[in-house]
Structure formats: C-alpha cells, structure tokens
Amino acid sequence: MFEPRPTSTYGPSPVGLAGITAPPDLTTAPEPHSASLRHALADRYSLPPEAFVVGADTAILLHHLVARAAASGGGETVYSEPSCHLYRSLTVDYGLIGRAVPLRDYRHDLSGLVGAVSGRTRIVLVDSPHNITGATTPLSDLVALAQVVPDRAVVMLDNVYGEFQDDDEFDRWFRDLVERRVPIIVCRSLSKTRRLFGRRAGYMIGAPAVLGALGPILLHYDIGTLTQVAAQASLAGHATFEANRHVVIEGRQRLAAVLDEAGIPFAPSESTSILLDAGPAASQLAYRLSSAGCGLRSPSTGGVPAGHIQLFIDSADTPARVARVLAEWQEPQ
Template sequence: MAEPRTGSFGPSPAALAAITRVPDLSAAPDPHSARLCEALARRYALPPEAFVVGPGTASLLHHLVARTAASGGGETVYSDPSFHLYASLTRDYGLTGRAVPLRAYRHDLAALTGAVCDRTRIVLLDSPHNITGTTTSLPEVIALAETVPDGAVVVLDNVYGEFQNDVIDRWFGELIECGAPIVVCRSFSKAHRLFGLRVGYMIGAPALLETLGPIVLRYDVGTLTQAAAAASLADHATVEANRRLVADARRRLAAVLTNAGIAFVPSESASILINVGPVANQLAYWLTGVGCSLRSPSTSGVPAGHIQLFIDNADTPARVARALSDVREPHQS
C-alpha cells in the first residue's frame, strides 16, 4: 500500500495535463457534457442518462429549487444546522422551509419524516453532514423517500461521499433500480480537488431526471472543465491517495483531540466538529494562527461552543496539537 502524502493533497496530474491538450478554446463546449456523462457512466457502470452534469453541485441545487418554485411553490425539508444553501435557496425563491433540529449531531430521520407533508417538494439531506461529518445510510434515505408525496424528490447531498468509511458508490445501481424519488449529488471539488473548475453532477433514475426537466443550460460546463473532470475520473490512484490522506489525518486528529480531553463528533468527512464550550472563540484564534482552516461559532451554521476543523493538509493534526499546546493552561482552567 502506498504511503499517504506528506503535504497538501491536490488534483490529478492527468486532469491538469488534459487542460493543456484542449486544442481550440474558440469552439463551443459539448452543450450537455455528454462525453463527461459517458465517463461517469463507465465509472459507475450506469447508463449515461442517469447523470446530469452542471457547474458545481450548488448550481445544480440552485436550478432544482428554482424550477420547484416556478412550478407552483411548496415546501422544503432539511436539518438544522445543515448546509447553509438549503435555507437560503428556500428563502430566496419564496418557498417555505421546515428546519428539523439534529439529534445527537445526526439527522433525526423520524422527525424529518414527520415534517413531510402534502406540500413537500424537496427534502435536502447532506450525508456526510456538512458540519458534523456524520452519515445516513442509503436504506434510511430510501425509507424517507417512500414518505414524500408524488412529484417530490429527496436530494442526497453526498459531495463528501468519497471520504466515508463505507463508500456507497456500489449502491447507486440499486438506488436507480428501486425507482425511489432520490437524486444523489456528487462533486469534483472535494476528493478530486477541482473546486476552481466548478463541476458537479446528479445521479438518479433516468425517468426521474426527465421529470425534473432541464436543470442545467446548454454550455453550462466549459470545455476545460469537462476535459479535466473526465481525466480525473480515470485517475483512480490520485483520488484514492486524496481519500487515504484525509482518512489518515482524520484518525490522527481524533487521537490528538482525545489526548487533549476535547469532545468531538466521530466524522466520516473531511472535517471534524469539536466542542470546547466557552473557549471556542479563543481556541479558534489560536488555530487560525497556526494555519488551520476552520469554521468558528461566528460562522453561520456552526453551533455555539463548537469549531469545525477542516482536514486540508496532512499536517493538520500537528497544527492542532501546536495550537492546543499554546492554550493549554487557559483551556484547563
């Protein structure tokens, strides 16, 4: 087994090379990203019609909520806290949002099911959770989808899915075959490290995607982006190295936190949520000073007393240990 990287993780060299080989930027992009859909089809052993490619998963969600609003409005259901875009899109397009509190840092599936009503049009479920890193199993998502009214859809926002302990890719075929009204969001921004190119995709049963209508416009995804994304899909070694780097750093970071007596949520994502109570702002200051990436209580969505630590480097655990050493006495008082 190859050793985890020792520095920052990054994009596929094949993806960067593919960008340089694009011959003519004056030519129109593939209008519907058909070649990229075919590459995704090979990657997941699904038909190309099971994919919709767009300029980032946020944009795909934007278009989906916009179409829902245009078709007569209704309600969305999501957890609170959760990915901030769910609430803002609901508000911006004049829909009604039903926000369900997390339970023990996880989606409360029973309460989410109870929030579904005949006006529900979209249920938005991030797994791994955008803040806590906790996951929801696919059978639980399918059971939730069985409760939504006709014409509604459950969005499984799985952009951090490659970092899960049990990667759910192998279940996508079963998901499509069962015919549940579920679309899965995946991204090239996380494990593929192509955030700056803005490309994401939805996976769903072809018949379901047809009912959603054209949620992306022609030429939405540029030629360079399509070329890089297709090349990155074929570069399994780099994506696996990125995934392994995060998993290893996550394990070492958990050990640092345990040794320091700091409570944290067991995560399957590229971040860990810690609970340090009233010293959160002070510790956030020290963590930022040693180069850690984080969301603090002053950031929308992060509960008071918590800090969300992002694993964007193999030395993130060492940086956190350094910051904890700097504030050890105040923290223990």
C-alpha cells in the same frame, strides 16, 4: 496511461492537469450536456449516461433543482438545521416555505424529517456526510424518507463529501437506487477528491425517470469545454484520487486521536472536518488554531453551533498543528 504514484499531498490529478495543457479549440461550442463526461461517469459507476446530470458545481445544481420546484407551483422544502446554508437561503430566495428540523445528537433526526413532510413538500434536503458535523445517515433511513415524499417530490442527498467516507457502500447503493427508481437524487462533486475547485464541476445521480420528471435542469452549454476536459481526465487519475482520500481519512483518524488525548469531545465524522466541542473557550481556541494556520469555522462564521469549532483536515500536517496548539493551550498558567 500509467500514472506515477503521487505523494500524499492534497492536490489535483496530474492526469487532469495534463488534459488541459493542450486545450481543444475554444472557438467552438462546448459539447452539449457534457456528453463525454457523462459517459465517463457512467463507466465510473456502471450506470447509464442518462442517470447523470452534470453542472458547474453542486451549488448550481441545487439552484436549478429548487428553481424547478418553485416553477412547478411552489411548495415546501424540508431540511435539518444547522445544515448547508444554501438550503435555507435558496428556499427563501425562490419563494418556497422551509420546514427546518433540529439535529439530534449531531445527526439528522429521521423521525422529525418524516414528520415534516407534507403534501406540499417538493424537496427534502439531506447532507450526508453532514456539512458541519461530518455525521453520515444510514442508507435505510434515506430510503425510508423517500417512501413518504409525495409524487413528483424528491429526496436530494447532498453527498459532496461522500468519497471521503470510510467505505464505498454508497457507490454500490447508487446502482440499486437507479434500478429501483427510488425518488432520491444524489449530488456529488469533482472539486473534492479530484481537487478541481477552480474548474467547478459537479453532478447528480438518479433514475432517468426521476431526473426526467423534474423537467429540463440545465441548458445545452452550461459547462465550458476546459471544465469538461479537466473533469473527464481527472476521473482517470485513480492514484491521485486514492492519495487524496488517504490524506483526509488518515488525517481524520489522527486528529480524532489528538482530541481524545486532550479530552475534547467531538462528533464522529466521515467528512473532511471534525466538529469539536470547546465550550465557553471556543472563541479563544479558534483564534489560536487559526493563528497556527488551521482551517476552521467557528460560531462567528455562521452555521456552527455555539461553543463548537469545525476543524478542516486540509493538509497532511493538520493533526500535528492542532496537537501543538492544544499542548500550549492546556499548559498550566
């Protein structure tokens, strides 16, 4: 079906929305294990359907993954700090022991992560692009990390912002990962580029043998019919997908230029946000940016390093808003 080119706004796919305007019979059970959606993902990545597990969102999938590790006799998780807050909280909630490795220059410390792996490690959690800094981890580092985990342990690559990276290197790599049965499981989301945040859907990619070794992760009917239909339809919305990527990637480049011109240091990012170093004035600047309608996280909201602000590219005019705030903020008093 022809899809009109959407405007460069950050929004859902018209194809995805059309998929639920005439919803199917909701009196019957959803399709078990989201079979049709898994086949659509298989076509998207040129992989077998068995290489996918679909869940309500990536956070739910992570819950199941950590719960399976705990049920198999406990053990340890390894992750960087700071990272996604769920890594620490789920580790504690499910009675596992967490080994946190500090970031180095805004990036994962590969040697530190490798050194934290032990015979009791069950999951190594790596977010790339990083949840806070937006930094990415080279594929060679991830493979090297996977080579040191014990049997029946996995590296969980949290790649929910991966479709906003500058290239599609990861997409090509997924097929090699599955074919070689590398013990890496990739988590991706349909809430980001597809903009289906209200119909929560995420998926894991991995070699069928690796996924199978984890045991049953989800039940038959964990994903409702409307979510399955909307998610599957959105995969056909290529124009909207590319437009949403364009808004973020171009916005990221423009925002980096604004920060450069203002002389404010920041971490290189391939995500939907940029982490800037505002020093002692971080709280004051965060207040001004927030008042101007900019989406952000500051140290007071948790996870963000002291003196820093995590700025989100949540619309095409984000760089212009930031530029106006910085111009006023830096005016001589």
